[in-house]
Amino acid sequence: MKIAFLGPHASFTQLAAAQLFPDDELLPQASILDCFGAVESGAALKAVVPLENSIEGTVSMTLDYLYKTPSIKIEAEAVMPIAHHLMIHPANSIEEIERIYSHPQALAQSFHFLDTHYKEIPKQDFSSTAAAAKFVSENKDSKIAAVANQFAANLYGLNIINRNIQDFEQNHTRFIIISKQQNKYDNSQLETLGEKSGMLVTLPEDHPGGLHQVLSVFAWRKMNLSKIESRTLKTGLGNYFFFINVEGPWEDVLHGNALKELESIKADVDFLGNYKEFLLES
């Protein structure tokens, strides 16, 4: 089975994908959009992409593409501890560094460290931590550094100059497996943390009490929401869709009726699936 992931090799997403799919063919992609594209076109059956980080919050690109691609659903979530290191080409020394590259989430998760120790050095977004590390390895004359993981340092032959630079010790990223199949992924080798359902809800129009109406559909049924995130619809200021997680197993009648009630108040619901959440190793 072909599994797309946000690459290149040694990205955090690959570390997650390798644990979720140890026996499958992993296809590195240049961006989160390419991961969705690979699943949509059928080039890959599934993809692994980051959804949320405990320091920096939601990966908005992933939410946006879930919204834009209704054929793509969620099969599982997996949580992995994240440690960031600052690394340079062995031919360079840290005093010479003129720019630091990484994935925006990694730069944000290490913001205070970088601001304290490398305030004057410009930081620049890259498509992934591993792509930044690879770029540093290929450009020894450019005097650049990357924030990436230990595997990227090893694979791309870089020297780690500062270890564990994430601003909080408890740094976890939640990844999702996406596919068009709506299968439920399971893996007895991994620790299961729980079960939940995901959905995208769009209100019919911006009107007073609209969100309250949506939330009350869940509240009186005692459906516990573990995440609710609003994201702009990009049709103008003030227009949003909501990503909602409901904790626990899906009960067809009770929860199915909740979806029907949401439809009856003219909310648009894209049910992304009922799936398990797994714990991965770093």
Ligand SMILES: O=C(O)C(=O)Cc1ccccc1
């Ligand atoms: O850039 C990577 O290596 C990724 O896989 C995305 C990411 C970035 C920062 C923390 C977790 C995942």
